[in-house]
Amino acid sequence: MLPQAVLSKIINWSRYTSPWIIHFNAGGCNGCDIETLAALTPRFDVERFGILLKGTPRHADVLVVTGPSNQQIKDRLRRIYDQMPHPKFVVAVGSCAISGGVFRGCYNTQGGMDEVLPVTAYVPGCPPRPDAIIQGIYVLLEKLKKGG
Amino acid sequence: MNALWLIFQVLVFPGFLFLAVCALVLQWLDRKLYARFQNRVGPPFIQPLADLIKLFSKETIVPKNAEQGLFRNLPYFSFAAVVTSFLSIPIYTANAVVSYPGDLVIIAYLLTIPTLVMALAGWSSCTAYSIIGGIRTLSQLFAYEVPFFLALLTPALLLGTWNIAEISQRLPAFLMANPFYFIPVILAFLVGVISLQGKLERKPFDIPDAETEIVAGPFTEYSGRLFGIFRLSLDMEFVVGASLLASVFLGGATSFFGIPAILSYLIKTLFIVFVLAYIKSAVARIRIDQMIRFGWRVLAPLSLLGMLLVVIFNKGGLL
Numbered sequence: 445m446l447p448q449a450v451l452s453k454i455i456n457w458s459r460y461t462s463p464w465i466i467h468f469n470a471g472g473c474n475g476c477d478i479e480t481l482a483a484l485t486p487r488f489d490v491e492r493f494g495i496l497l498k499g500t501p502r503h504a505d506v507l508v509v510t511g512p513s514n515q516q517i518k519d520r521l522r523r524i525y526d527q528m529p530h531p532k533f534v535v536a537v538g539s540c541a542i543s544g545g546v547f548r549g550c551y552n553t554q555g556g557m558d559e560v561l562p563v564t565a566y567v568p569g570c571p572p573r574p575d576a577i578i579q580g581i582y583v584l585l586e587k588l589k590k591g592g
Numbered sequence: 593m594n595a596l597w598l599i600f601q602v603l604v605f606p607g608f609l610f611l612a613v614c615a616l617v618l619q620w621l622d623r624k625l626y627a628r629f630q631n632r633v634g635p636p637f638i639q640p641l642a643d644l645i646k647l648f649s650k651e652t653i654v655p656k657n658a659e660q661g662l663f664r665n666l667p668y669f670s671f672a673a674v675v676t677s678f679l680s681i682p683i684y685t686a687n688a689v690v691s692y693p694g695d696l697v698i699i700a701y702l703l704t705i706p707t708l709v710m711a712l713a714g715w716s717s718c719t720a721y722s723i724i725g726g727i728r729t730l731s732q733l734f735a736y737e738v739p740f741f742l743a744l745l746t747p748a749l750l751l752g753t754w755n756i757a758e759i760s761q762r763l764p765a766f767l768m769a770n771p772f773y774f775i776p777v778i779l780a781f782l783v784g785v786i787s788l789q790g791k792l793e794r795k796p797f798d799i800p801d802a803e804t805e806i807v808a809g810p811f812t813e814y815s816g817r818l819f820g821i822f823r824l825s826l827d828m829e830f831v832v833g834a835s836l837l838a839s840v841f842l843g844g845a846t847s848f849f850g851i852p853a854i855l856s857y858l859i860k861t862l863f864i865v866f867v868l869a870y871i872k873s874a875v876a877r878i879r880i881d882q883m884i885r886f887g888w889r890v891l892a893p894l895s896l897l898g899m900l901l902v903v904i905f906n907k908g909g910l911l
Contacts, residue, residue, distance in 0.1 A: 454645060455645065455646075455649040457642070457645075458641075458642045458643075458644075458645035458646040458649065459646055459649070461636075461638070461639070461642035461646075462639065462642040462643045462646045486627075486630040486631060486632045487632075489627070489632035489633055489634070491623070491627060491632070491633075491634060491635050492632075492633050492634070492635065492636070494635060494636070494639050494642060494643070497803075498803075498808070499803040499804075499807040499808045499812075500721075500807045500808040500811075500812045500813075502653065502808075502812065502813055502814060502815040502819070503808065503811070503814075503815065503819060505646070505650075527653075529650050529651035529652065529653050529815040529816050530650065530651040531650070531651075
């Protein structure tokens with residue numbers, strides 16, 4: 445019906461217009477999670493960008509993950525990621541998710557989220573402000589817009 | 593020519609395409625109103641379409657444990673039931689595309705199918721959360737369905753007809769001639785709006801898909817295209833429910849023809865959507881036992897009271 449190029453352009457547009465996120469705490473101290481939830485409140489209004497918080501990984505496009513990912517949660521995190529339908533993206537929020545943060549070198553943690561999952565965008569901070577988290581997702585969307 | 597015209601009516605206007613556009617626009621309006629009530633900006637106009645295209649372009653996962661055939665085919669049943677029920681609502685003429693004595697009852701039953709399909713979808717997904725969601729869907733059905741039917745029954749009993757088009761034409765004039773009957777009809781309208789909120793599983797009755805408790809209820813395992821069809825059919829149910837109330841209680845397209853009829857229909861439907869969005873933003877979710885108690889102790893007696901007034905004064909010949 446439509447030529448392939450136009451169709452893929454429309455699909456790409458729909459992807460960066462409606463990113464649904466799921467939020468997961470992989471063993472962090474809960475600081476980043478409070479900030480992530482704050483980012484979803486009416487004050488910051490992420491629905492402007494089409495961002496909605498979804499409860500199940502089956503509906504989500506973006507996995508917002510916090511914490512250093514310890515040994516115990518590694519497999520669960522991997523399973524949640526596997527349950528998400530393609531195409532899917534990961535945003536690592538907070539210092540722990542980037543490098544392990546204060547938990548780096550601990551006997552039970554990894555060095556950062558990218559040792560477990562393919563991460564697309566990083567949000568630094570301990571914890572990052574809600575504005576920074578929204579900007580992190582925005583950076584991801586910009587990447588999508590260009591990458592196609 | 594006649595057959596072509598009928599196909600056009602069923603597929604384009606006022607059938608499927610019109611309903612789909614209405615569903616997307618009203619979903620946007622609902623979300624936008626909700627956002628404005630919360631003092632935020634809200635989603636852009638094109639948002640529901642983007643959501644839908646994205647869902648259709650995503651991978652569709654069917655879990656290994658799920659009942660394969662049921663799981664794949666259920667969304668289409670809910671979709672078909674809703675699209676069919678829309679044909680009996682008068683939009684651009686005083687008469688609907690498919691109008692026959694008793695279509696009010698048929699619509700009420702057709703609108704029950706999405707709920708049953710949701711419960712079945714929860715069961716066929718075979719996960720703990722979706723099964724709990726399915727059970728909650730069914731228990732909630734018993735709380736709002738009876739008041740909803742009784743509320744629709746009140747104007748039908750008053751005018752002695754089961755035809756939606758006839759009710760929507762005659763009710764306003766009848767009420768003007770006999771202002772006493774404003775009391776039962778307004779009672780029935782209030783009950784109808786509140787139980788429609790339960791039927792559509794919106795706050796405060798979004799118990800079956802309570803995100804904070806049971807992930808996404810019956811839809812927990814649905815993804816991609818199948819979830820897209822479910823979502824579209826629920827949005828369409830929103831439109832059909834709102835326009836059903838607008839046609840039965842507010843006169844819908846009344847006896848106009850063409851553009852005035854469409855305008856009159858749209859304005860009344862938008863009014864219902866506004867009321868539904870207002871309720872949604874004013875309240876929080878209640879528990880399932882509170883919902884059942886509310887349905888049977890408040891809604892059902894209220895709607896019965898309205899009907900009793902009609903029976904005593906109209907059928908008893910007092911007024």
